[in-house]
Amino acid sequence: MSIKTETMTLNMGPQHPSTHGVFRLLVEVDGETITKAEPVMGYLHRGSEKLAENFLYTQFIPYTDRLDYLNAMTNNYVYCAAIEKLLEWEIPERADYLRVIVMELNRIASHLVWWGTYLLDIGALSPFLYAFRDRDICLDLLNEISGARMTFNYIRIGGVKWDAPEGWVDKVKEKVKELRENIAEYDTLVTGNEIFQARTIGVGKLTKEQVINWGISGPLARASGVNIDIRKEEPYSIYDRFDFNIPTREEGDVFARYKVRIAEMYESLKIIEQACEQIDEGEIIHKKGARIMMIKPPAGEAYTRAEASKGEIGVYAVSNGKNKPYRIKLRRPSFVNVSILQDLLIGENIQNLVAIFGSLDIVLGEVDA
Amino acid sequence: MFRLLKGFGVTLNYFRKKKITIQYPDEKVVMPERFRGIHRFFPDKCIVCNMCVNICPTDVITLTGKKHPENPKKKIIDTYNIDFQGCILCDLCTEVCPTDAIVMTARYDNLSSYTRSEHFKDIEWLSNNHVYGNYEESGPVPEMGERGERK
């Protein structure tokens, strides 16, 4: 004789502390085992791609800020790079250096937010505040150069908006040292902690095949042994001039993702240091780029991709020769990465749900565009 | 086995360190010169070219001009409004302004209000927004273009 049992549907979100935004996850649990997971999204959909069709090319840059608002510089960059590809413009060297410095600073800031909020999900309170202190170091630097703390709108088609203020580069060098010390402290506080390791090692495993098949990119992929980093694969901007490693791990579990992100912060610091050493005086924007209302790429289409903190961010731009884009498609890493939840959560224990979900590092502004 | 104990040292160490909280309404962060706060408008510099209206991605700027009393070829500004409900402080309007008639100030805390209508700022409010960069108007007024190179 068997007892009739029912599965329970647990509705996680749209208002839930661990979804980091308005995101809904419908999970069906059989006892404590998840049998079905269905992400429901679109609560933050603003129609960015539709908006782009009615904007001048430059007008859309502030909207890219609002996709992945934790890593706005790379969004700015990849959009501008796509248009520059259509225009076939050469970018002044100094602008490229400034772009690399701000993008890497922003990557650190983004990873720090992940680190802090992930530990908050796991239940540790203090790392969150330590991470935000260090993120503030990055944001203050970015504020000085771009005039905003999150929605930078700094990178322009053909260069950057402003040159670095006096003494900024030296200040960055100084702060890099400070950041390096602070991040080392995180290891003492968290990485070795047995409770933390028990919750993360062996949890939420992603295989190499899964990663490639589901189109997962960024630290998530690299934690599963897929060594793809667009900065190395197709060095965009001037990334081929720097000496840095791509941290990869084979395990594919949550702890591996944690380690990869921590290691990536160190690599970013290395890149910033080298860029600060190499940077030279010079122009900061292409001579036609300054006239921001007059940008008119020739008809054509191009896909451009870059390595954002969440993974591969891409822009598919179609121009018909007018001053407004015909079509802008944004390949948002979080949107693709979040789809793995349907597969990854099946068979997991419900107590691992938050630990796995948090490790994906999604930003809802980016998922919903 | 007891690596978790090392963490206790970290937190206890912070117990004695200096706190980094900023007591917001009492002490305010000084934003860098480039900070994109609320706009300031200089009516006498405006040539009513409509560039800011055209570039604004959110269509929050509205302006009207009238004929210059002496030179009929020129125009002077009559009304100038920004609806801050929709403004995303993207700085594009100041970037395209040929005469720097609209600039962004380093002030960030005078936009909160209880009603929506208060977000609608007119020419008078915008030209009386007496902060510019890091300087009060009574202090040294910086030369134009000091807020980073334009164009």
Next chain:
Amino acid sequence: MSQEVLDIIVKKITEQKGDEAIEEAKLNFDEPMIILDTKNWDVKTAKLLRDDPALAFDFLSCITGVDYEEHMEVVYNFFSTTKKHSMYVKVKTTREKPSVTSVESLWKSADYMERETYDLFGIDFPGHWNLRRILLQDDWEGHPLRKDYVTDKKALGLD
């Protein structure tokens, strides 16, 4: 190098589908691009791109829908994690009854991106396991990224 990849692609597809299959093959910003009609694009062709050892496009980066007013296109951007090359596949379809074979069974990353394209363009993807709206709510009328879509500001509460 890109030219060689393009040549291989063209050769393999014509072997499978006949000479007329590829409408146009060119290099677009140094990356191979092929343009096909929707009737020549099926799971078999897609499987060829993925499994052929010389091509090995195992990573589907991006799916883009474009409405060209007279026809519609779905653009697939592939990347090979082993061979380190990438390509564009443009699939043309009619505007009246847009339909493109789904590749969701080969690349799971197509799951959400095809749903998104369906949601915003109304392009049907036969073979997709769960083709529903993803970003807009289920009862939304129309497909906003089509060029003839009229934004009803009143219904959205904007005007």
Next chain:
Amino acid sequence: MDLLYMVLFAVVVLLGLLGGVTYAILFERKVIGWMQIRNGPNRHGPWGLFQTIADVLKLLMKEDIIPAAADRKIFVLAPILAFAPSFTVFAVLSWSDTLYAADLNIGVLYFLGVSSMTMLGVLMGGWSSNNKYSLLGSIRGVAQMVSYEIPLVLSVLGVVILSGTMNLRGIVQYQDDIGMWFIIPQFLGFVIYLISAIAELNRSPFDLPEAESELVSGYHTEYSGFRYAFFMLAEYTYAIAISAFATTLFLGGWLGPAFLPGIVWFILKMCIFMFIWFWLRATLPRARVDHLMQFGWKVLIPLALLNIVITAVIKVWMGW
């Protein structure tokens, strides 16, 4: 006359306790704040002294919401049932040589027995809310509290064996007699007590029943206003009771150099005990349910049993 004295004492303890809870919360927030490089509450009164009072007033003024689908009677009863036992246990605690309510022979037993009733409030609150998160939280909470009751009791047994009495005052006097606090001969017992007490109290790193990042707020998700305040009150009263109990058992109660009165020593020791909890909360991530259970059953209980054996051997050998 006796009855009047009892009622009076109860009222005084209750008021003292309310004040104690108020400042325990402030103490917690300050400690954690400082460990997180921030200031902690500082807006109400000097040094934030009135912060908790303001919080409580706010809670009392809030609308009292009972969800439509909730089981009304149980929903209302649950916070009271959570609070009552945690307050009742104060009857046997002895604050100083002279300040105590009941000199009960089986004080230890009484304390452990009554305090374990708190979990009924948790279960009822979670069940009656008719919310899946609350239910999960309360089931986790009960499982955890039942499991950790055992090592808690076993760790206390060591003290009882050594002192040969279950009278809490007797235990303190015994420590006075041998001139040594039980934390030294019973260090293992103390550690086990410390850990299982955290689990008993649902405090970080074992705060699974209310794990805010997973279960929103656990068993009291649906509670608001003064009913929520009651749950908070129960939690902190119980925290004070457990640390007072630990002070009595392991840290020599009111004993201490004579320049301060006994009660001050008692409260100081309690504060140290509570500080450790706050410190833990500021440092550690949350454990997972199954690890928590495994740790309780597979590590703490065997260790506690071992401790009893060792204690018995010492008792016989040393002839205490």
